[in-house]
Amino acid sequence: MKEMPESKGTISKNTHKEKVYSEKEYVELEKELVLFKEKTYENLQQYKRLFEILEEETKKKQIVEKQLTSSQETISQLETKIIQLENKNKKTERELQALKNSKLGRLTKKYWAFRKRRTYRKSVVQGVNS
Numbered sequence: 001m002k003e004m005p006e007s008k009g010t011i012s013k014n015t016h017k018e019k020v021y022s023e024k025e026y027v028e029l030e031k032e033l034v035l036f037k038e039k040t041y042e043n044l045q046q047y048k049r050l051f052e053i054l055e056e057e058t059k060k061k062q063i064v065e066k067q068l069t070s071s072q073e074t075i076s077q078l079e080t081k082i083i084q085l086e087n088k089n090k091k092t093e094r095e096l097q098a099l100k101n102s103k104l105g106r107l108t109k110k111y112w113a114f115r116k117r118r119t120y121r122k123s124v125v126q127g128v129n130s
Contacts, residue, residue, distance in 0.1 A: 021029065099105035 100109065
């Protein structure tokens, strides 16, 4: 067996693996590469804009979530206040009812009615004199 020099063996192996293009094919490939780069750049610009929109929407969502949380807290506080006022109203109604049913309560109501009539009469008399 004869051994070939390494340089010749390498050259013959490389020529089999590489494809040689004609000038016309090279120009067409160059055009395809330019079109591919342009399309890739356009896609990247679209993706960039989509990511910007996504970030904007995420920020808007966070703001809305904060507002919702704040509103829920306010609603909870108002519900607590309503319950307190309803309890206070019930207590006042019970006390008023107890006052109405007592003898002193009836006398007090008659006194208030008397004062109201008297105040009304005074204002009418003063209105006539004016």
